[in-house]
Amino acid sequence: MKVARFHAPGDIRIEDAPEPVAGPGEVKIRVRNCSTCGTDAKIYKFGHHHIRPPRVMGHEIAGEIAEVGDGVAGWAPGDRVQVIAAIPCGACEECRRGRMTVCPNQESMGYHYDGGFAEYMTVPAKVLAVDGLNRVPEGIGYAEASVAEPLACVLNGQELARVGEADDVVIIGSGPIGCLHVRLARARGAARVFLADINAERLAMAADLVRPDEAIRAGEGDLVDEVLKLTGGRGPDVVITAAASGAAQQQAIQMAARQGRISFFGGLPKDAPIIQCDSNLMHYRELTIVGANGSSPRHNAQALRLIADGAVPVADLITHRLPLERVLDGIGIVTRGEAIKVTVEP
Template sequence: MKALRFYAPEDVRLEEVPEPECGPDEIKLKVKNCSTCGTDVKIFHNGHQNLTPPRTIGHEIAGEVVEIGADVTGDWSVGDRAQVIAAVPCGDCYECEKGWMAVCQNQTSVGYQYDGGFAEYMIVPRQVLKVDGLNKIPDNVGYDEASAAEPFACAINAQELLGIEAGDTVVVFGAGPIGCMHIRIARGVHQAGPVYLVDVNADRLKMSADAVQPDEVIDGSKVDVVERVMELTGGRGADVIITATAANITQEQAISMAARNGRISFFGGLPKTDPFIKCDSNVVHYRQLHIHGANGSAPEHNKRALEYISSGQVPVKDLITRHIPLDDVLSAFSIVKNGEAIKVTVEP
């Protein structure tokens, strides 16, 4: 079968490999869709400390069950449509026992320690099944939509931590697919008030704004973002700010524009070579700000993402603007890097 294999930074090859065999405590999928994200681009260029090469990458996966190991329990049948979690908690550590599976200290990941979904077939490992991380796709949800449930789950986790209330003013930095999902979750799930979308790429800003219709777009390359948000909020600031981009300045701007009792999500990780920001601690202190980190999800968030997609509460179909065959998978990385599409999915 064909699979995209990572050997080293910028040494990523689409090649023929043996079709994987299903063990007694595993399930084998025929991959239907594996979507892409900025993390895939970072892996392509820089690798990852948890990725053991050679490795089939790709972690936003939906497929069809084609084989079930003899020891697998649960209601699974050949032909079932399934979505796979990416971040795999151990289920046994202190954090997992507390219900904090999104921050499991022993977390492994599909596409890192286990072969991922940029392939014709893949194995769902025992550890995924142990934590109930393989989810049936609702009948009215396409494979492409289901593959978007994984990043969607990460956004759900972040917003739950923020405690968004009906009517809250929300600012989202980053007009990529995750920024679009954040806007739709804030509105569709939490009934947020005005939502403002910020980016410095005018083309990407327009493309995403056309899809998710924020109340206003703010081009950070042309205006003072903090000043504009203050104008839009009558000087009060934003209740919720989500930085869905890997830019230090957005985190600094988020603190500066936050209203009293404002909640901030540092959703996008910063470059490891420059992970620090300037923070006016007195602003945090006197405005009683709440700053949250968030980067992943728990298995339950993936289930909730599929439910929101199925119900129409948070649609994602229109955010998937490019479908690429596995034979052309390498082009997906440049499309994502250049912001030429909202969401790109690969179809083996």
């Protein structure tokens, strides 16, 4: 079979590999779709401290079961499934308290285990042990199911930021995560949703699909002033920084309404993780800043339901479908911001 293996920064190779065999507690799946994201692009360029090459990449995975290992109950060949990306241990203090997104022993598909840029892959027993293998509901395809993983992360972020009815929400960053945030905020009852980006072409492409109440070109004038004008000087109830931008995080603090919630959804580069924070704004406006780190198995299952129910449509966000042999083209498209969502079909 064919796989896409990471060997070193700048070195991902399409290679031949033997088909895996499902071991005890595992299932083997025929990968139908594995979508790409900005993390794949960062791994390609810089590597990752959790990846010991060579490693098959890909963590937004959907396919059908081809083989069931010994001791696996409730699953059979032909079952359509979606696989979690982040694997909590299920046993530590955080997991026991229900905080699986911050499990200190967390492992990941495509990092610690071979991922979905392959024709076949095995799902580790650890995934099944934490209910991380989900049935794909009838009526949605594998490509849509693969988007459940990033939607699960978005769901975690909006739960932490308490996005809800009557909120004005600003999302900074119009990539696939930003688009999912727009749609989920609407599904959660937000009154108005504004989308901002410095990339005019990507903003226009995203706005055409997800139809925010206003698309704001962040590079043309003062973003904070523009948002304050749109909200009658009050500011938004929630600001989500869906971009790896320290400037955006600082702007979020400046624009948030009294008792506003700010989600630092996009992490910052390791060499520039420090921002300036106006502590008096935090204090007198009673602002809340929350982080957002991946998703739990529960979030993945809920994301699939949101897609299947039509509450958060994702099919139209998949702008590019590529064969496995073109995975590097897909990563390049993501890097250049020329797509909303790119999916690989091994």
